Amino acid sequence: MSNYFGLTPQLLSLDWGTSSLRAFLMRESNVIETRQSGHGIQHLPSSGTAGYEQAFAEIAGDWVAQWPQLPIVACGMVGSAQGWKEAPYVRCPADMQLLASKSITVQSGLGPDILIAPGVLFDVPDALPDVMRGEEIQIAGALLTNPQWAIRSCMLLPGTHSKWAQIENGRIVRYSTYLTGELFSVLSKHSILGRLMPAEGDSKSESDPAAFELGLATARRSGPGDLSRQIFGTRTLGLAGRLPLASLAEYLSGLLIGHELVSGMAGAGDLTSVPLVMIGAPSLCQRYVHSLKYMGQSADAVLDNTAPAGLWNLAMASGRIA
Template sequence: MTTSSPIAPALLALDWGTSSLRAFLMQDSRILDTRQSAHGIQHLPAPGVAGYRQAFAELVGDWIDQWPQLPVVASGMVGSAQGWREAPYVRCPADIADLASQSVGVDSGMGPEILIAPGVLFDQANALPDVMRGEEIQIAGALLANPGWRQRACMLLPGTHSKWAQIEDGKIVRFTSYLTGELFSVLCRHSILGRLMPDAAVPADDPEAFALGLDTAARSGPGDLSHQIFGTRTLGLTGRLPPPALADYLSGLLIGHELVSGLATAASTGPLVMIGAPALCRRYADALARLQRPVDAMLDNTAPAGLWHLATAAGLVRS
């Protein structure tokens, strides 16, 4: 836990997910100080509202004591149906003004109200419905820092549930989710595939095996995915890939199928911008380069900037 900043902050921003809680003291969209705890919504110190209030107080209580009038905003799973208070989804097309106007407040238990951002829903009759919660704030942060992307861009957020979001005129107009990260973990840890892997769900950074998975995905036809997934096992049984390389093949295969699908809808939608953890973004960037679609920009954690943008749109701080 870090010490408080000597500069008076203008905002306390919370990125509150399933497994962790991160807090940022901010001024002029800049981070003055940051803290983190393991008290995500599935790991609270106590059940229900009491657990949320305790987690909040333990992490930032001294900040609130020092600056009791500090506005507080939050995003992520804290606003889900399983969170502190549900902030219902906003339908596409949605921008930061829509998110701010439909945010909900909750009593922190220490005085200030916490403004919780809603998620975003894409629901059209001719397509599967889709949802995001937390990624919309990361996208808002990217657009705040790079206004040129507001006109038209594709935002790729790789992760457990990867998101491909199309931006037009500053709004999220449509998006698609891919279960890539979770599917990889489940297959490695809870299927027969992992029995041949020396350390299931941990790629050994074998570029040739990863490229084989990508190339297999790139030349696949309809319905090939489950057969190609089973190939993870048979490539090991026949000795065509050593056991440490199997996770990399599977990773390349699943990422490859995601990219083939995502690029089919993002090919003519302006810059391709990636937001996420640097190591995972680099893995995706390497895959995109092999598929001859290099990424135009890679950003790390844009949630703090997005939360500042939310607070500005809600009138809690000045731009």
């Protein structure tokens, strides 16, 4: 096996989502090189298996040609029912050994096979069922690099579908999903609220911390059933001249994030006794850090992309690397 910039790669890992595909060349849990393409499972260059094979070849074909024995692991929507091949959900409580044992393989089209991680299902009586696919690998990456959190911690992964996961003894024991990011996108782009808001990127659109905090405050003092009324308030605050039209999106963002935090913190229990760890894009995490502080809570750690470390963890647990 040849050296790559003086290092010998040990793993090729893929974080394959709905809208994008990221590939990582790795050694000893460290990323040597990262590549990204727009060929998520909904944007393949062609349909069916051929589309997945082409997308993989385009992003990593030269790596496979140079190191044909390199093990390959993947996570994300590529293992969903709409993906390359379905890796069925495993049930909570779930740890890395269970994820590794239930992973499936698919032929890459270039010779070696690809190990695809399953998602995680939370389904207990008297509670809404919940699913995650990809976040479990990010959590595994955080636990690999910070094993002290495996004892007991709360993991917050903000995003389109925000996750609040409770970790005990290295296992995901329960979690909740909040449609915060997607709800903001739908309401601001495809509802009557958006008609008053400047278009995204418009010079009239502006950051307004006061409007954002008004949304947080409204969520914090809300009662049962208030959310839909408060959402409509995004429109009436503009019509009544209480907020500039350019600030309505900030108010709506604060309102939705605030409701998520009120519910998420209540479900997490006593956060003074367990670490609250945030994983996600830095700009979004910063917004959540500010929101948590406004609500009287702090994050004990904020991590960027932990998926590569989680995929390394999967490769070790499955015996793909020593």
